Amino acid sequence: MATVRLATRGSPLALRQTELVSDLLRQAHPGLDVEPVVVRTQGDRDATSPLDQIGGQGVFVTEVETAVADGRADAAVHSAKDMPSAMSAQFVLGAVPRRADPRDGLVGSTLAGLPAGGLVATGSARRRAQLAALRPDLVFTDLRGNMARRVAVAEEGKASAVVIAVAAMDRLGWAGKVSAVLDPVDVLPQAGQGAIAVQCRADDAGTRELLAAIDHIASHRALRSERAVLATLGGNCTLPVGAFAEAQVTGGTLRVSGLLASGDGHTVIRVTRSGDDPEAVGAAVARALLDGGGAAIEGFDGLLDAGP
DSSP states (O other), X not given: OOEEEEEEOOSHHHHHHHHHHHHHHHHHSTTOEEEEEEOOOHHHHOOSSOGGGTTSTTTTTHHHHHHHHTTSOSEEEEEGGGSOSOOOTTEEEEEOOOOOOOOEEEESSOTTTSOTTOEEEOSOHHHHHXXXXXXXXXXXXXXXXXXXXXXXXXXXXXXXXXXXXXXXHHHTTOGGGOOEEOOTTTSOOOTTTTOEXXXXXXXXXXXXXXXXXXXXXXXXXXXXXXXXXXXXXOTTOOSOXXXXXXXXXXXXXXXXXXXXXXXXXXXXXXXXXXXXXXXHHHHHHHHHHHHTTGGGSTTOOOOSOOOO
């Protein structure tokens, strides 16, 4: 295969992530030509409506997947955190490159430096719930749009702080704009945060072989486990959910933390489990969250997957 076509969103961050994947592929396969195929998704077309009103998780993924399914592209590059927990059998995750910083951060202020009643901008229910639990005095406002728009809200003083993904800021070269990095002990990341997922057709042996050369096994195992937390809780769970797996070696034990919270942050349930099988330990975390009181949180609609 002389050329690999990578489907991607057209945002600056998405294009930068695709560039990173392209560089890895060229390094692994000298002489390989890699071309971006830019796809405009529903989430890009409507940059103002809350995500849960225009399709929820997957709103940045479906149309990029379609470009691979119909042959316009050989593989798709996604922010792993944007991917729904259930994936069509026609696709596989061909590669997860080495994960970047998975943590959340603030632009505009540190957490301790936020004034009483400070306004924090974020479109994430997970971030709002955890920050509200830490600082019940804070006020939140919704925020969507590309990273430049989000950062500008803080820099122009329209909010006391904006919550961002540290990996996104690093990839855009804006690490110096981050006022504080939030410890996962305080704010557990979203499943897949900091990871790039490269997806291809399950029956495309040639592309799968090329992608295997850039797969970081420990990062891939961690992502599998975090996605298992979401899958076991169910795709119909609209409550704030977090999942973070630490995998230091190719195989062996994973330490997986999970969180389930009420939207107002009054109830926050956290558990940690360890195990060798990514899917099994992820499912165990999800069940421990439910057994620990998550199933009683208003708005929880029940399990989607009985699982192992």
